[in-house]
Every structure is written in C-alpha cells, then in structure tokens.
Amino acid sequence: MAQVLYITAHPHNETQSYSMAVGKAFIDTYKEAHPNDTIVHLDLYKENIPHIDADVFSGWGKLQSGQSFDALSAEEQAKVIRLNELSDQFVSADKYVFVTPLWNLSYPPVMKAYIDSVAVAGKTFKYTEKGPIGLLADKKALHIQARGGFYSEGPAAQIEMGHRHLTVMMNFFGIPTVEGLFVEGHNAMPDKAQEIKENAIARAKDLAHTF
Numbered sequence: 001m002a003q004v005l006y007i008t009a010h011p012h013n014e015t016q017s018y019s020m021a022v023g024k025a026f027i028d029t030y031k032e033a034h035p036n037d038t039i040v041h042l043d044l045y046k047e048n049i050p051h052i053d054a055d056v057f058s059g060w061g062k063l064q065s066g067q068s069f070d071a072l073s074a075e076e077q078a079k080v081i082r083l084n085e086l087s088d089q090f091v092s093a094d095k096y097v098f099v100t101p102l103w104n105l106s107y108p109p110v111m112k113a114y115i116d117s118v119a120v121a122g123k124t125f126k127y128t129e130k131g132p133i134g135l136l137a138d139k140k141a142l143h144i145q146a147r148g149g150f151y152s153e154g155p156a157a158q159i160e161m162g163h164r165h166l167t168v169m170m171n172f173f174g175i176p177t178v179e180g181l182f183v184e185g186h187n188a189m190p191d192k193a194q195e196i197k198e199n200a201i202a203r204a205k206d207l208a209h210t211f
Helices: 018-033 054-064 072-091 109-118 162-172 190-210
Strands: 005-007 038-043 095-101 125-128 131-134 138-147 179-182
Touching: 005 018, 005 072, 018 038, 018 095, 018 138, 018 179, 054 072, 072 109, 095 109, 095 162, 109 162, 131 162, 138 162, 138 190, 179 190
Parallel strands: 005 038, 005 095, 095 138, 138 179
Antiparallel strands: 125 131
C-alpha cells in the first residue's frame, strides 16, 4: 500500500480549471485502480503554508543555538511547527501528484512556498563532502500542468519555468524523474479547447493505472 500526496495549486476547481479537471480525472481513476493506497489531498490555497520569513529564521536560529522551544515567540512556534508537519508529511509519502496552471511562465507562488517548506536538509536531502545528495530516491512524481499556449517544444520550452523548476527540485531530493502530463494550446486554439481537454483527461485516466 502506497501513500499518495495529491497537491493542487489552483484557486479554481475542476469546473473552471483545465489542470484541475485533468487532475481530478487522474486521481479519481487512480483511486479505482489502486483501492488500497492512501490518498491525501493538499489544496495549497486552503492549507497553511508558511513562507520562510523573519519569524522562521529567528525560530530556527534560537533552536540551533540551544534554546528551548519555549523560548520561541508564539508566531515562531506556530510557523516552525507547521513547516515540520509539512516536511514530515512529504517524506512519509511514496508518490506525489502536483497539479498547477502555467502562470507567467511558472506556477502559482504558493507552490514555490510549499516546495520551500519541504526542502529540508536531513529530510529530503543531505549535505556531503561531495555536495548535496537527495534522500527520496525511492519516490516518484507526476506534474499535471495546463498551459494555454504551447511550451513542450521549440524556443518556448526554454522559458517555461514551472515544470522545469519542479523537476530540478525533485531531482535535488533524489527523485530521478518527474512525469509530465501537459494540457496545451486551449487558449491558442479556442475552437479545439474542448478536444484538447478531453484528450488530456483520457491520457490522465490511462496514466492513473500505471503510475
């Protein structure tokens, strides 16, 4: 039995968002195909995802200097505890499914904040004399991303930074590959938008059986 983190970063649901519609098709089919797996949905727009801010640095600094947890302010304690919860949850999972739109060549900032929250030395990677080494080599990841234009090939592929950043970070954590399921061109070709969506949903359902 595997634990799957289904991580969505979109303010809209599947009735308004192409990425969320494809993500829902994937996860619903996955549940049917893998009934013994545990699926945890993290809606990043509804979750408490602390930014790495002055409170966090101050709290970490106090703990690293040997001060007790009680020495932290209420704000520092709350943020440090939540960051620990998020990173522990991430490490305990076996599979990750990220669902995002392409916004301004990347993904929503809450996804970056979430990645920051789980990028923890000693949990997802470690430092060695030969450089950092990822600790999650036995995990796997999928990224479902809707893109109104076309970014998979040609010059546009070099300026897309959402999937590229996610891939780099997962590789940094030791996960060798991030499968990509992209919904592309529905804004560029509005007359084919429904066909593009339906084809992506069909691919998502197929992939759900083998992921």
